[in-house]
Amino acid sequence: MKLKLIYFDQPFWRAEIARLSLYMSDIEFEDYRITSEDLSYLKENGALSDGSAIPFRQLPVLVIEGQSIAQTGAIARICGKISDMYPKDIIEAGKVDQVIDTVTDINVLINPSMHESDSVIKKQMRHDLSNDALPKYFGYLEEILKANDSGWFVGNEMTVADIAVWSMLGWIAQGVLDDIPRDLPRPFERLTSLYNEISKMPKVQDWKRLTYAYDEPSTGEYNYHVPDTI
Ligand SMILES: N[C@@H](CCC(=O)N[C@@H](CS)C(=O)NCC(=O)O)C(=O)O
Structure with a gap:
């Protein structure tokens, strides 16, 4: 199954719910993180320049088998079902x-x-x-x-x-x-x-090492230095 998760280059919950559930279950997906040019383009055109539709001009969007699905909850349910982290009952x-x-x-x-x-x-x-x-x-x-x-x-x-x-x-x-x-x-x-x-959890630690290892300081009220403990 071909999966592409489109979001900003941030570990924000709206995207992490999809990225981390797929990663933890070893499901391959393209973790596409948009640039500022992508953002201007998608706002104007409702799509990325590769044709991936962004239905509401907002992110995240999951492209599954070429079909775009928007809205965090809808994406979470799909990724949860694929990764076996969403109940059948x-x-x-x-x-x-x-x-x-x-x-x-x-x-x-x-x-x-x-x-x-x-x-x-x-x-x-x-x-x-x-x-x-x-x-x-x-x-x-x-x-x-x-x-x-x-x-x-x-x-x-x-x-x-x-x-x-x-x-x-x-x-x-x-x-x-x-x-x-x-x-x-x-x-x-x-x-x-x-x-x-x-x-x-080891997989969470791996994911953080792989994707939260930003050298840059925080940008505004999002950040990349997520603590291990509260
Ligand atoms: N209802 C949407 C809201 C998504 C949303 O607010 N996304 C923000 C990023 S966290 C966004 O795309 N902001 C850019 C914009 O609205 O122009 C969902 O549940 O996914």
Whole structure:
């Protein structure tokens, strides 16, 4: 099966959910990281210059057997099915989906503060996120982990839901989001332990060595120096 994952050259959760699940299961795929020229081209044309369609002019996009699929959740389900990290049972599948959609909600909550140019307003937004919205969502996720009690969000094995949360927590734990403390997830024991256990896995360590080994310092509020522990 021919697979091409198109995203920015960043280890952001929207792409890592696909890249890491495929890598961990030894599924070959083209890890295409766009240039700034690609970005201008795709915005204008709804496709890369090689013809890969970018339906909503946003990334990630997965090209599978020449067909483009957009939207993080849709891509996560496909990659999870290919890599055997997505349950066949419809209820278990729904439980994976609800976690992925919650990571999207968290991302969407943080987004406006990333685009706020007034530093005072931005600081207030970050204060509210750190003291209210983010701990609230971390608490909900912690409850799901407690109720399942296997260490994973769903069932007894790692799924793409665990990768989504791991990667989102890594983003926060880098400390690149000004005024969101990097140790914000630490009081949530199960979340912290999920993060630390996934980081330790040999395939995850290999993936980080292969693809997170950037010499460059961070660019803005994304970063490449994802910590191994929270
Ligand atoms: N609903 C989309 C949102 C994707 C999204 O916001 N992608 C961002 C990068 S993380 C993007 O393409 N930004 C460039 C733009 O919107 O112009 C999804 O779930 O994948």
